[in-house]
Amino acid sequence: xxxxxxxxxxxxxxxxxxxxxxxxxxxxxxxxxxxxxxxxxxxxxxxxxxxxxxxxxxxxxxxxxxxxxxxxxxxxxxxxxxxxxxxxxxxxxxxxxxxxxxxxxxxxxxxxxxxxxxxxxxxxxxxxxxxxxxxxxxxxxxxxxxxxxxxxxxxxxxxxxxxxxxxxxxxxxxxxxxxxxxxxxxxxxxxxxxxxxxxxxxxxxxxxxxxxxxxxxxxxxxxxxxxxxxxxxxxxxxxxxxxxxxxxxxxxxxxxxxxxxxxxxxxxxxxxxxxxxxxxxxxxxxxxxxxxxxxxxxxxxxxxxxxxxxxxxxxxxxxxxxxxxxxxxxxxxxxxxxxxxxxxxxxxxxxxxxxxxxxxxxxxxxxxxxxxxxxxxxxxxxxxxxxx
Numbered sequence: 210x211x212x213x214x215x216x217x218x219x220x221x222x223x224x225x226x227x228x229x230x231x232x233x234x235x236x237x238x239x240x241x242x243x244x245x246x247x248x249x250x251x252x253x254x255x256x257x258x259x260x261x262x263x264x265x266x267x268x269x270x271x272x273x274x275x276x277x278x279x280x281x282x283x284x285x286x287x288x289x290x291x292x293x294x295x296x297x298x299x300x301x302x303x304x305x306x307x308x309x310x311x312x313x314x315x316x317x318x319x320x321x322x323x324x325x326x327x328x329x330x331x332x333x334x335x336x337x338x339x340x341x342x343x344x345x346x347x348x349x350x351x352x353x354x355x356x357x358x359x360x361x362x363x364x365x366x367x368x369x370x371x372x373x374x375x376x377x378x379x380x381x382x383x384x385x386x387x388x389x390x391x392x393x394x395x396x397x398x399x400x401x402x403x404x405x406x407x408x409x410x411x412x413x414x415x416x417x418x419x420x421x422x423x424x425x426x427x428x429x430x431x432x433x434x435x436x437x438x439x440x441x442x443x444x445x446x447x448x449x450x451x452x453x454x455x456x457x458x459x460x461x462x463x464x465x466x467x468x469x470x471x472x473x474x475x476x477x478x479x480x481x482x483x484x485x486x487x488x489x490x491x492x493x494x495x496x497x498x499x500x501x502x503x504x505x506x507x508x509x510x511x512x513x514x515x516x517x518x519x520x521x522x523x524x525x526x527x528x529x530x531x532x533x534x535x536x537x538x539x540x541x542x543x544x545x546x547x548x549x550x551x552x553x554x555x556x557x558x559x560x561x562x563x564x565x566x567x568x569x570x571x572x573x574x575x576x577x578x579x580x581x582x583x584x585x586x587x588x589x590x591x592x593x594x595x596x597x
């Protein structure tokens with residue numbers, strides 16, 4: 210009986226923001242996985258350990274949550290004015306597919322450090338000491354991200370005193386600028402508000418009709434905005450309700466044509482619900498006071514309540530907070546904010562956005578937030594040679 214040998218693929222396991230993922234240089238992937246398609250998807254599924262009917266990803270690098278079932282492929286950029294092309298794949302835990310429909314804002318913080326450390330950024334652009342400005346082309350959504358990466362003695366500085374709620378240990382701060390963040394998703398027409406409205410009445414069969422702001426970058430539905438993961442993730446009916454809302458929201462935004470397509474697009478769109486400030490205790494036991502935040506936000510990721518906040522959702526929240534009349538702006542006191550601090554299950558997060566009204570259309574030039582990143586392990590991953 211012939212047994213397939215395992216192959217080794219150079220890879221780095223990195224934390225970015227409140228997420229973790231396996232990072233690859235495009236040139237290091239097996240030749241048949243260097244281009245989009247079934248072979249690449251099969252390879253990444255095997256690396257992460259999916260699909261896993263047990264939901265644990267024991268036989269792979271995944272951590273059995275939406276925050277840890279992630280892959281990144283990077284290469285020198287072919288886009289003028291950019292250093293690196295960044296492609297993100299959200300790997301389903303229990304199903305056999307990789308969702309390429311959106312970005313991971315958290316792992317965006319690790320792209321610059323990885324690119325510098327792996328020779329993808331021109332050395333002449335890097336200071337010996339200071340901050341390197343890495344120009345990233347986010348290939349999933351066709352957008353530019355600028356990462357400000359600290360450099361010390363010619364190498365990326367990873368340790369520091371910057372604290373990020375949802376991450377246990379402090380690290381060096383990486384500031385991210387998401388340029389023109391209204392995502393140009395297929396079918397969304399490139400509009401920040403794909404329905405043309407700041408607030409819509411979203412009708413969801415079996416759930417009801419409620420107010421929602423649908424933004425490319427959610428009103429109360431029976432929750433207070435102070436909930437932690439167990440309050441929702443342990444409630445099967447609640448999870449089903451949120452998934453139904455997400456599916457009908459995707460249709461209303463023009464991201465899918467039929468409700469059944471939502472199951473193949475788990476990564477986007479996100480569902481978040483917002484509420485005015487209130488006191489609560491975070492998942493780490495930290496007291497969050499109403500006086501310390503502008504609003505409360507809870508967001509769903511891959512069918513579960515996120516333990517902190519997705520970076521892409523944070524960008525959308527900051528963007529919506531900068532525009533008067535959105536549900537986010539109303540929850541934050543009814544006025545636009547150049548920067549907003551919101552409470553999430555693990556603590557608080559501050560995000561800023563620059564918005565202006567041009568000819569009756571809202572335009573956001575960039576959203577800004579700070580994260581951190583760190584290499585956890587580097588070397589090679591191994592997969593059976595016949596698995597892709």
